[in-house]
Amino acid sequence: MTEISAKLDPALIDRFAAIVGDKYALRDEQDIAPYLIERRGLWHGVTSLVLRPGSVDEVSRIMRLATETGTPIVPQSGNTGLVGAQVPDKSGREVILSLSRLNRIREIDVLSNTVTVEAGVILQTLQEAADAADRLFPLSLAAQGSCQIGGNLSSNAGGTGVLAYGNARELCLGVEVVLPTGEVFDDLRKLKKDNTGYDLKNLFVGAEGTLGIITAAVLKLFPRPKGREVAFAGMSSPKAALSLFTLAMDRAGASLTAFELIGKRPYDFTLKHGQGITRPLADDWPWYVLMQVSSGRSEEDGRALIEEILAEALEQGIIGDAVVSASLAQGDAFWNFRETLPECQKPEGASIKHDISVPTAAIPEFIDKAAGVVEGVCPGARVVCFGHMGDGNLHYNISRPVDWQDEAFLALYHPMNHAVHDVVRSFHGSISAEHGIGQLKRDELIATAPPMAIDLMRRVKAAFDPAGIMNPGKVI
Numbered sequence: 001m002t003e004i005s006a007k008l009d010p011a012l013i014d015r016f017a018a019i020v021g022d023k024y025a026l027r028d029e030q031d032i033a034p035y036l037i038e039r040r041g042l043w044h045g046v047t048s049l050v051l052r053p054g055s056v057d058e059v060s061r062i063m064r065l066a067t068e069t070g071t072p073i074v075p076q077s078g079n080t081g082l083v084g085a086q087v088p089d090k091s092g093r094e095v096i097l098s099l100s101r102l103n104r105i106r107e108i109d110v111l112s113n114t115v116t117v118e119a120g121v122i123l124q125t126l127q128e129a130a131d132a133a134d135r136l137f138p139l140s141l142a143a144q145g146s147c148q149i150g151g152n153l154s155s156n157a158g159g160t161g162v163l164a165y166g167n168a169r170e171l172c173l174g175v176e177v178v179l180p181t182g183e184v185f186d187d188l189r190k191l192k193k194d195n196t197g198y199d200l201k202n203l204f205v206g207a208e209g210t211l212g213i214i215t216a217a218v219l220k221l222f223p224r225p226k227g228r229e230v231a232f233a234g235m236s237s238p239k240a241a242l243s244l245f246t247l248a249m250d251r252a253g254a255s256l257t258a259f260e261l262i263g264k265r266p267y268d269f270t271l272k273h274g275q276g277i278t279r280p281l282a283d284d285w286p287w288y289v290l291m292q293v294s295s296g297r298s299e300e301d302g303r304a305l306i307e308e309i310l311a312e313a314l315e316q317g318i319i320g321d322a323v324v325s326a327s328l329a330q331g332d333a334f335w336n337f338r339e340t341l342p343e344c345q346k347p348e349g350a351s352i353k354h355d356i357s358v359p360t361a362a363i364p365e366f367i368d369k370a371a372g373v374v375e376g377v378c379p380g381a382r383v384v385c386f387g388h389m390g391d392g393n394l395h396y397n398i399s400r401p402v403d404w405q406d407e408a409f410l411a412l413y414h415p416m417n418h419a420v421h422d423v424v425r426s427f428h429g430s431i432s433a434e435h436g437i438g439q440l441k442r443d444e445l446i447a448t449a450p451p452m453a454i455d456l457m458r459r460v461k462a463a464f465d466p467a468g469i470m471n472p473g474k475v476i
């Protein structure tokens with residue numbers, strides 16, 4: 001018997017299990033373990049029950065029973081979240097509700113450019129289904145092979161397609177949500193325009209499972225680009241990268257579909273630790289940009305456009321070198337380089353990470369200022385800066401000094417966080433651009449957001465979840 005079995009009444013466990021059937025009510029510690037392990041290893045929750053409903057009706061009955069018995073519910077999709085929002089607490093009172101069996105694509109409407117999809121569909125599966133229908137579903141992130149649509153919406157995921165297509169919130173037209181009471185809010189509409197009162201769906205998107213359970217959604221599809229050209233460029237500074245961004249936006253407009261900034265340190269870490277990685281550029285540069293241009297007309301059109309931008313940037317001295325992918329495979333290799341960056345920081349020892357955004361124009365100044373405060377908190381700490389520069393979003397990570405022990409560096413977690421986030425705030429930026437709040441940033445959000453904003457969020461929470469059973473202790 002685990003500590004928590006004593007805390008979650010066995011008779012209650014049986015009542016929940018009766019809703020989904022024994023096979024889909026996981027009680028065995030070994031079966032439950034994968035739901036409690038999260039990627040960063042920062043949070044270790046406890047539960048004695050994971051429920052895997054197979055229908056909206058089962059979700060509704062689970063929530064009705066949860067409300068009746070005051071049982072806290074933690075929704076979980078692909079379990080790839082990076083802020084601990086999908087992990088239960090240690091009380092043992094919380095039940096994990098996994099949505100992964102709700103995995104049907106209900107409809108692809110090619111003429112309306114929409115897809116109606118259940119919460120447990122894996123992001124990559126949806127991308128492939130859209131592709132097969134000659135459409136693009138543009139949400140794209142390194143965890144796409146395992147994260148699921150319910151988690152993407154609940155964390156309002158960003159990723160590499162935001163520049164041209166927007167984040168998860170902007171891709172969502174309608175939702176189906178089971179409320180804590182078990183009532184089903186069916187708002188699965190395909191409308192681009194709808195000015196009929198409060199935008200309820202957008203309360204659930206980005207709520208990190210604190211207001212209700214998303215069971216399905218209507219999402220936007222786009223024409224599938226005919227040409228997709230990827231380039232890697234080297235330059236001397238973030239200021240030069242900003243000039244390249246301005247030039248590329250001027251020339252390509254909405255055809256500029258990605259603009260990723262990579263500092264020399266993460267670039268070098270990736271060359272050193274990445275598996276099957278090849279060097280994109282022959283020479284070393286202080287900063288790099290991965291840029292993608294998509295064309296609705298043809299490959300040749302996309303290629304002509306990206307080459308024109310790069311030629312002009314070279315001529316103006318904005319960049320020092322650039323290479324355009326010679327094939328789809330090389331384009332994929334460039335993207336693989338980008339997606340491999342985060343994991344290549346791990347072998348360098350402990351790190352303190354920040355997922356920040358500032359106005360795009362302020363990025364060079366932010367990088368300058370933040371480097372100074374990092375050095376002030378920990379001389380010799382190594383800044384590992386990369387991210388979605390076109391969205392003003394940087395993963396501003398700090399690796400420990402080479403000769404430090406991990407523990408000594410991690411002891412500086414709070415001072416480092418506060419110092420970097422103070423710089424973010426000085427630019428009116430955000431301390432969580434795309435990963436959310438979860439457990440990781442809850443206290444800082446509460447301490448630093450305008451009190452009125454926190455008060456309004458608490459009132460919204462109380463209106464939807466008066467008993468406080470939806471993912472307690474997360475966000476606010």
Ligand SMILES: Cc1cc2nc3c(=O)[nH]c(=O)nc-3n(C[C@H](O)[C@H](O)[C@H](O)COP(=O)(O)OP(=O)(O)OC[C@H]3O[C@@H](n4cnc5c(N)ncnc54)[C@H](O)[C@@H]3O)c2cc1C
Nearest residue numbers: 077078079080081085148150151152154158159208209214
């Ligand atoms: C390698 C890697 C790269 C990543 N890159 C990015 C990136 O570029 N951009 C980005 O934004 N994120 C990124 N992430 C973070 C993560 O992948 C995203 O936040 C993702 O959207 C989470 O989806 P999930 O299915 O794993 O959700 P989970 O982790 O299972 O859950 C996330 C949150 O949603 C809630 N939730 C889950 N399902 C539901 C539901 N059906 N109804 C209500 N609430 C629900 C959970 O309670 C939790 O609060 C990355 C993660 C990894 C591991």
